[in-house]
Amino acid sequence: MAALIAPRIALIHATPLAVQPxxxxxxxxxxxxxxxxxxxxxxxxxxxxxxxxxxxxxQRFVDLALYARGCGARGILFTCSAFGPAIEAAAQAVGVPTLKPNEAMFDEALARCAQLGGSRTVGLLTTFAPTAQSLREEFVQLAVDRGASVELEVACADGAMEALSAGDAAGHDRLVLEHAHRLSRCDLLLLGQFSMASTRAAVEAAVGRPVLTSPHSAVRAMRTALRAD
Structure with missing residues (x-):
């Protein structure tokens, strides 16, 4: 019976690599x-x-979101980071809680920086180059809106996503860890792709900094938005 009354959440993916995380x-x-x-x-x-x-x-994003709403979705989570404006258009079209992949993680990061106080530096690591600029703009705009004194450093682990797509999870993880060290001076690290979430513990141990992942932050935010218990 619980499964029948639980809210339906649509997860919309642009890559199969995001499904499992x-x-x-x-x-x-x-x-x-x-x-x-x-x-x-x-x-x-x-x-x-x-x-x-x-x-x-x-328009394809809007169509996917409308289809999900028509199937009874009470919330929609997009899991690919390179489509921010398209997801915003989809959210306006459907009128149900709709999250971009990293917005909840960015919210958590800014909240943590506020708790720490002072001027802080956040590191954002990605594995898909087209996401870097859009995510930087999204984070910086959110920080401005919040009046936060936060500097953002961005790095891309080139080749990591391709390795994962080819079934080389170990190669993916090695590249992520190599590039994470470039951000080790930051107060907090963010993993920008859903497919990176499994490396959180290893990255945290390697750089000695707290690490946030987009899928966990997004699930927490969606649950809060729908006031589910």
């Missing part, structure tokens, strides 16, 4: 949620090929 986060933090997975793995390919987010791609 968010499933793990739900299992750990909100197992009662009724999850619905939608995957269009051509989105990441088309975004990389186009070099920019265009109107046709944005």
């Amino acid at each position: 968010v499933a793990v986060a739900f299992d750990e933090l909100w197992p009662q949620a009724n999850r619905m997975n939608l995957l269009d793995d051509s989105l990441s390919q088309d975004r990389a090929a186009a070099g920019e987010l265009n109107a046709a791609m944005t």
Whole structure:
């Protein structure tokens, strides 16, 4: 009976690499949620090929969100980081809580920096180069809106996502750890792709800094938004 009354959450993926990490986060933090997975793995390919987010791609996000709402989703979580403006358009179209992949993690990061006080530096590590600039802009704008004194440093572990896609998880993790050391002077590290979440403990141990992951932050935020128990 609990499964019938649990809120349906649509998880919309642009790469299959994001499916398992968010499933793990739900299992750990909100197992009662009724999850619905939608995957269009051509989105990441088309975004990389186009070099920019265009109107046709944005409409595809709106269409996916409307489909999810039509299936009874009470909340929508997008799991790919390169499509911020398209996700914002989808959120306006559907009128249900809709999260970009990293916005909850950014919220948590700024809250932690506020608790620490003073001027702080946050490190953001990605494995998909097209996300870097959009995520930087998103974080900086959020910090400005909050009046936060936070500096952001960004690094991309080039080749890591390709290694993971090819089944080389060890190679992916090695590249993530190598590039994480470049951000070791930061007060807090953020892992910008859902597919990086499994490296959290290793990165935290390697750099000696707290590390946040996007799927866990997103699940916590969605649960709060829907006031689920």
